[in-house]
Amino acid sequence: MTDLQQDTSLEFIASNIDILGTLLPEQLLKPQVGIVCGSGLSTLAASFRERVEVPYSSLKGFGTSTVPGHKSALAFGLLGPADGVPVVAMLGRFHAYEGHSLSTVVYPVRVMARLGVKNLIITNAAGSLDPGLPVGTIVSIRDHLALPNLTGFNPLLGPAKPQYPRFLPLSTAYSHSLRRALFHAAHQLALPASAVGEGTYAWVSGPTYESPAEGRFLRAAGASVVGMSTVPEVLAAREEGVEVCVLSLVTNFVVIPDRYRSVREEVDAELAGTPLPPSPQVEVSHEEVLAIGKEKSEVMRALVEKTIELIGKGV
Numbered sequence: 001m002t003d004l005q006q007d008t009s010l011e012f013i014a015s016n017i018d019i020l021g022t023l024l025p026e027q028l029l030k031p032q033v034g035i036v037c038g039s040g041l042s043t044l045a046a047s048f049r050e051r052v053e054v055p056y057s058s059l060k061g062f063g064t065s066t067v068p069g070h071k072s073a074l075a076f077g078l079l080g081p082a083d084g085v086p087v088v089a090m091l092g093r094f095h096a097y098e099g100h101s102l103s104t105v106v107y108p109v110r111v112m113a114r115l116g117v118k119n120l121i122i123t124n125a126a127g128s129l130d131p132g133l134p135v136g137t138i139v140s141i142r143d144h145l146a147l148p149n150l151t152g153f154n155p156l157l158g159p160a161k162p163q164y165p166r167f168l169p170l171s172t173a174y175s176h177s178l179r180r181a182l183f184h185a186a187h188q189l190a191l192p193a194s195a196v197g198e199g200t201y202a203w204v205s206g207p208t209y210e211s212p213a214e215g216r217f218l219r220a221a222g223a224s225v226v227g228m229s230t231v232p233e234v235l236a237a238r239e240e241g242v243e244v245c246v247l248s249l250v251t252n253f254v255v256i257p258d259r260y261r262s263v264r265e266e267v268d269a270e271l272a273g274t275p276l277p278p279s280p281q282v283e284v285s286h287e288e289v290l291a292i293g294k295e296k297s298e299v300m301r302a303l304v305e306k307t308i309e310l311i312g313k314g315v
């Protein structure tokens, strides 16, 4: 899994830019903003004008996304009023749990950066660890907790390269100015304060969802939501000098206090003739994750578009 062989040389990436040059009109070839569409969120690119989709299979070094709810294409287009801001969206991302090397997972972000993307809006579906962030909440990520990074599974492992800093600071990884643009956008769309929260994203490798104890552990460690993506993309984007804004859509709860009631108490109460109400037995599924993505796709799209419009205006 720690294959570091993906060719990220300037020449190799430039060959993709040549390919794109043959497929795209001039006005789309230099996108300013990139979007990564999370599980079930490919509709974020639904209203691009002059839209051109380029399948990953026609580009060099791109894998294929194998997860339901993820396509495998880059969508180019224009967003916002007047001439529009040129944008590019990844319709489908790569996850390490699919068997992709981390260098493949982050490769599209490097290509977007070389195309000229200065601001990247990364979206994902995530489980909530915080009762204050219920299902359907959009969480503006302000920090992350990445156990894989701390334990030797960091996408930036490898020989030093002259174009990148060797020791990348992460204290300002989540752009303050983009987060401000996001909350201005939420106000302009008149979204209720509860619709958009703030929190810390825990990156886990997946593909298993968390056991209850793992959920409690991540919560105790300071995470608000948990998912299996995003952090590698954030690291590569920061290494490339790109500003990052992350939006997590809460699709399910991970930590549900009632789930941990003692079965002994339950049986004892039953035998004493004072049965307790049934204990909830909840299981998360990817179908549920996709269903919430679909339900919230419109508000996510509106928020991302308004944020991009405000970025274009320098708000």
Ligand SMILES: O=P(O)(O)O[C@H]1O[C@H](CO)[C@@H](O)[C@H]1O
Pocket (backbone or CB within 6 Å): 037, 038, 039, 067, 093, 095, 123, 124, 125, 126, 206, 227, 228, 229, 230, 285, 286, 289
């Ligand atoms: O992070 P995205 O790609 O949105 O997807 C999330 O949803 C999938 C699990 O349902 C996992 O891949 C998790 O990371």
Ligand SMILES: Nc1nc2[nH]cnc2c(=O)[nH]1
Pocket (backbone or CB within 6 Å): 125, 126, 127, 128, 204, 206, 208, 209, 210, 226, 227, 228, 251, 252, 253, 254, 284, 289
């Ligand atoms: N790890 C993880 N990823 C998710 N993606 C969507 N929901 C979840 C979750 O509960 N846990």
